[in-house]
Amino acid sequence: MTATARAYPNIALIKYWGKADEELMLPVAGSLSMTLDAFPTTTQVRRNNLGRDTMRIGGREATERELSRASRLLDVVREWAAAPEFAAAGASAEKREWYVDIDTRNEAPTGAGMASSASGFAALATAAAREFGLNLSARDLSRLARRGSGSATRSITPGMAVWHAGSDEESFAEEVPAPQVRMVCVITSNTHKKVTSREAMRITAQTSPYYGAWIAATEEMLAEAIEVAAAGDFARLGQLTEMSALRMHAAIEACEPPIRYLAPVSWEIFDLAARLRESGIPVYATADAGPNVVLLTLPEYADEVAAQARQFGTVVVCGPGPGAQVIAADGAATAV
Numbered sequence: 001m002t003a004t005a006r007a008y009p010n011i012a013l014i015k016y017w018g019k020a021d022e023e024l025m026l027p028v029a030g031s032l033s034m035t036l037d038a039f040p041t042t043t044q045v046r047r048n049n050l051g052r053d054t055m056r057i058g059g060r061e062a063t064e065r066e067l068s069r070a071s072r073l074l075d076v077v078r079e080w081a082a083a084p085e086f087a088a089a090g091a092s093a094e095k096r097e098w099y100v101d102i103d104t105r106n107e108a109p110t111g112a113g114m115a116s117s118a119s120g121f122a123a124l125a126t127a128a129a130r131e132f133g134l135n136l137s138a139r140d141l142s143r144l145a146r147r148g149s150g151s152a153t154r155s156i157t158p159g160m161a162v163w164h165a166g167s168d169e170e171s172f173a174e175e176v177p178a179p180q181v182r183m184v185c186v187i188t189s190n191t192h193k194k195v196t197s198r199e200a201m202r203i204t205a206q207t208s209p210y211y212g213a214w215i216a217a218t219e220e221m222l223a224e225a226i227e228v229a230a231a232g233d234f235a236r237l238g239q240l241t242e243m244s245a246l247r248m249h250a251a252i253e254a255c256e257p258p259i260r261y262l263a264p265v266s267w268e269i270f271d272l273a274a275r276l277r278e279s280g281i282p283v284y285a286t287a288d289a290g291p292n293v294v295l296l297t298l299p300e301y302a303d304e305v306a307a308q309a310r311q312f313g314t315v316v317v318c319g320p321g322p323g324a325q326v327i328a329a330d331g332a333a334t335a336v
Contacts (some may be wrong), residue, residue: 188293
């Protein structure tokens with residue numbers, strides 16, 4: 001059998017940065033994000049008889065590190081497939097010995113701060129769950145995706161989503177009410193970052209003097225962001241979004257040795273957002289762990305913001321996207 005799934009990246013408004021538990025991939029604080037309607041990852045999972053997992057990414061063989069991360073998630077799938085509460089057709093100890101071939105393709109720059117790991121592990125979790133016959137709720141599928149990449153938790157969910165901190169059972173993402181917004185993605189670099197997010201989170205927690213303040217501030221901003229999003233207060237949501245990004249990067253840059261993800265062009269785009277606000281256009285900047293910047297604005301201003309941003313790189317205007325989908329043989333997509 002073969003199972004195929006598609007998932008889209010998400011961009012956090014209130015950022016996730018730091019783990020309370022690296023094995024279970026539990027965050028130190030919750031986060032708020034929007035799943036995009038662009039840059040999907042499509043992943044096919046097929047059972048093999050090799051006695052090991054294999055993986056191809058964009059037509060090339062995965063590195064040992066990339067395959068190891070995927071296999072760690074698959075080990076959870078194998079464990080769940082033998083558990084009565086998750087197996088659709090009854091638990092099967094035999095499935096603990098199943099191995100698969102993975103073929104995955106990203107439409108976003110991989111490893112450049114455009115959340116390709118979120119879409120990648122959300123798609124892998126969804127396809128693997130289908131191939132192994134798991135009967136998962138959206139909540140449990142979100143928990144499963146989290147075991148591959150923290151941010152993948154949110155890519156299971158459509159639109160605006162909150163990812164809850166807490167225990168294994170409590171840490172999942174769910175959709176929340178929000179105003180209609182657009183994200184103008186400004187891609188300044190396709191270069192793979194030198195320090196992975198996972199490694200940088202660990203260094204931040206160990207060495208940044210701002211780390212404790214970052215956790216406390218995130219918890220406060222998240223509660224307010226959920227409230228103002230539900231109320232449709234775009235201006236305050238945008239202010240919190242930009243503040244969260246700047247505070248996250250401040251904590252990262254205060255590491256020893258310092259880690260810098262934002263490039264000079266990234267700061268120019270933040271400055272553009274400030275100038276546009278002064279001219280009456282509501283737009284706020286954010287950036288994940290990479291040089292690419294996302295401009296948050298209202299739908300009626302998206303074209304103007306995009307036109308202004310093209311001087312800095314490739315621009316893609318994104319709206320709220322779907323959650324993870326299972327793709328049938330005829331190409332039809334079904335939400336999980």
